[in-house]
Amino acid sequence: MVELAVSAVILSMMMGFILMVQTTGQAAADQTGMQDEADSRLTRALERAANELRSVVDATIWENIASLDAGASQVTFQALESLQNGVATTGPVKRLEVELETSEQLDGIDNDGDGLVDEGALYLTQALGEADEMRVLLCRGVRNTFSGETLDLTDENGNGLVDEGGFHVGREGDRLIIRLALEVARSDGSRVERTGEVSVRIRN
Ligand SMILES: [Ca+2]
Ligand SMILES: [Ca+2]
Numbered sequence: 067m068v069e070l071a072v073s074a075v076i077l078s079m080m081m082g083f084i085l086m087v088q089t090t091g092q093a094a095a096d097q098t099g100m101q102d103e104a105d106s107r108l109t110r111a112l113e114r115a116a117n118e119l120r121s122v123v124d125a126t127i128w129e130n131i132a133s134l135d136a137g138a139s140q141v142t143f144q145a146l147e148s149l150q151n152g153v154a155t156t157g158p159v160k161r162l163e164v165e166l167e168t169s170e171q172l173d174g175i176d177n178d179g180d181g182l183v184d185e186g187a188l189y190l191t192q193a194l195g196e197a198d199e200m201r202v203l204l205c206r207g208v209r210n211t212f213s214g215e216t217l218d219l220t221d222e223n224g225n226g227l228v229d230e231g232g233f234h235v236g237r238e239g240d241r242l243i244i245r246l247a248l249e250v251a252r253s254d255g256s257r258v259e260r261t262g263e264v265s266v267r268i269r270n
């Protein structure tokens with residue numbers, strides 16, 4: 067009888083152990099999945115933004131990016147469409163900009179309950195101001211401030227910009243530097259954070 071009770075206890079301990087291993091395995095898979103998700107979102111959004119700005123015509127950029135201490139979280143521009151006999155034709159006006167998520171307010175609280183605080187979304191508007199204007203979502207989970215940066219008028223992360231946003235475009239000479247910082251929420255309440263940057267040379 068005692069023997070039976072002891073083996074039952076051992077069995078239940080083993081089952082508990084197996085269950086624990088499974089749960090840990092699941093959590094690890096979840097973690098890896100979220101990291102992959104964050105990496106691919108970051109890469110896709112940065113590539114898309116860089117592609118749009120690669121053929122930008124310098125004179126068409128509305129914002130004076132070089133004069134902005136925090137870089138530009140909104141860039142309005144036209145790309146080169148064709149070049150014939152030295153005459154450049156520009157395409158429709160486009161805009162890259164980050165906006166707070168619809169149900170989110172800038173208050174340090176996760177208003178929409180998705181595990182991210184004050185998160186934004188990066189949009190590309192095509193044919194701005196025209197009848198066929200169209201807004202495309204490039205990326206969700208964009209941080210309000212760039213990684214390592216808080217809104218306190220200092221350059222804490224030492225990249226030369228002050229209080230720059232999770233998405234911003236800076237300028238160094240004839241190069242535009244596009245930076246993006248995003249987060250993905252894990253099921254356990256923690257967050258995966260990823261940052262990246264690409265630079266494109268202004269040729270036109
Ligand atoms: Ca949120
Ligand atoms: Ca909020």
Ligand SMILES: [Ca+2]
Pocket residue numbers: 215220221222223224225226227228229230
């Ligand atoms: Ca900075």
